[in-house]
Amino acid sequence: MILLLFFIAALAALSIGLHWLIEQPGSITLDWGGYHIETSLVVGAAALIATIAAIIIAWAIIVYFFQAPARLKQGSRAKRRERGFQALSRGIVAAGAGHLAEAKRAAREAVKNLDKEPLTYLLRAQVAQLEGDRVGAETAFHEMTQLSETRLLGLRGLHIEAKRRKDEEAAHHFADQAHQLTPLPWAGHALLEHHGAQANWEEARIAIEANLKAKAIDLPTAQRLRAVVETALALEKQAEHPSEALHLARQAVKRAPDLTPAVALIGRLLAHHGDSAKALKLLEKAYAEQPHPDIAEAFLEVAPSESNAERLARVKKFVAAASHSPEAGILVARAALAARDFASARKALAPLVAEGKTPTAQVCLLMAELEDAENGPSGPVREWLARGSRAPRDPAWIADGVISRRWAPASPVTGKLDAFVWATPPEPVRGPTEDARADIPAAFLTRPERLLEAKAEEEGATA
Known part of the structure; x- marks a missing residue:
């Protein structure tokens, strides 16, 4: 609407100007090369405008013909780029779907039409990975x-390829460069995995502080990782620098109160300093808050020179607040068996075998050891x-399949x-014997001590 009003106003101004020019008296006279031309002011102005327009049109035609080859070349380049990007799109989709033949055809077309386009390197790397050509993939990633x-x-591509060939130093190098x-x-x-x-x-x-500063991890995660690293440092320093180790372990527990190994380490270090109470x-x-074997083991180490009966009494008091826990x-x-208090041992295990x-x-x-x-040696043993060979496994520390x-x-x-x-570790696959019973070695059917020793050896080998 506003543009229409401007157009009407311009037409009105032009009409007024032309009317004013027509009403003005006077003429234009031109003497040139034996020619004498005399005309009115309006006709002269019109001739001047027509001459200027003709010159502009002629110049445009000349420029058009001179620029025609460049425009044709540019149009051809634009068509090639369009075909190249279409090939890139098809190739990336085909590579993602695992269609190797289509991805290779699209990659060749993309390289032909978009040789220097960054995405062509990515498509080449994906095709090489689909083919299993690790050298080709690394070459493409290196060019990227x-x-x-x-x-x-x-x-990142080079880092992944280095991890695949298990070259940890090269993987760390590429990750460090990117970081x-x-x-x-x-x-x-x-970087954290490499240092770990x-x-x-x-x-x-x-590395933890750098990741936190870059917001690659949040604060709770950073606090947990700080606690883990401080516990690791404390474990390294507990023998030669117990005071420093104690400080580190306390810092770790402040950051992660549920980090059981740090709590157990504090108990050991306090006892080492003579503060057993x-x-x-x-x-x-x-x-009482978290019944865990690591804490119990640290508790038993605080007074290692006591008698078995004294230890049993101390253990009963120790577990009073968590007596519901298995x-x-x-x-x-265990303490009762060491003290040969079979009644207490049977009473402690009764809720677990009810x-x-x-x-x-x-x-x-x-239970076999108790019997x-x-x-x-008897039938109950x-x-x-036999029940133990088929029973669920006990909880343990597990990471990436390692127990x-x-x-x-x-x-x-x-x-x-x-x-x-x-x-709790995953249960191993078991197969029945010919009589459909668990396959128990004969040596284990005579004395339970052998089974206990074998289980300890197995756990040690697994660790």
Whole structure:
């Protein structure tokens, strides 16, 4: 509407101007080369305007003909780019779907029409990966690192290829390069895994702070990882620098109160400093909140020189606040067996083997040991050994398929920090024997001590 009003106003102004020009008296006279031309002012102005328009049109025609080859070339280039991008689109979709033949055809067409386009390197790398051509994939990723637009993508591709061929140093090198350019989450996690695998705890602390600053991890995650690294440092320093180790373990517990290995370590270090009373109080409180074998083991180490009867009395008091826990019953039963208090051992294990309950392998072995110690080799001993061979496994520290009796700050497989969790291991696949009973070695049917020793050896080998 506004443009229409402007157009009407311009027409009105032009009409008024022409009317004014026509009414003005005067003429234009031109003498040139023997010619004498005389005309009115309006006709002269019109002739001038027509001459200027003709010159402009002629110049445009000349320029058009001179620029025609360039325009044709540009149009051809635009068509090639369009075909190239269409090929890129088809190729990336085909590579994602695993259609190798279509992806290769599209890659060839894309390279032909878009040789310097960054995405063509990505498509070439994907095709090489589909073919299993690791050298070709690494070559494409390396070429991507030469371009600023795809440098980070190329470094990540090289990192992944290095991990696939199990070249940890090369994988760390590429992750470190990417992290220096831009602190990305994948690079930060890769650095943490490398330092965890190498037990470079000070470097791991620096990497945690860098990841937090770059917002690659949130604050709760950073606090947890800080606690894990501080516990690892404390474990390293507990022998030569116990005071420093105690400070680190306390820091770890402040950051992650549920980090059981740090709590157990504090108890041991306090006892090492001669403050057994404080250690016992700390461990009793921790066990009441979270009954865990690591805390119980630390508790038993506080007074190793006591008699078996004294230890049994102390253990009963220790587990009083967590008597409902299966771990408490197992701990009391072990102490009672050592003190040859069979009644207390049987009472502690009774809730775990009651009707409707499914005792674990450890509970079954304790029952077998109890029956053997109290009544000698007998039918109940063999029965409990047989049940133990089929019973669910007891909880343990597990990380990336590795089962360990001891906690570790990082996975031994990947180096991932805080990978170990306390959980029940998956059950192994068992096959029945010819008589449909569990296949129990004959040596284990005579003395339960052999089964206990074998289980300890198996757990040690697994760790």
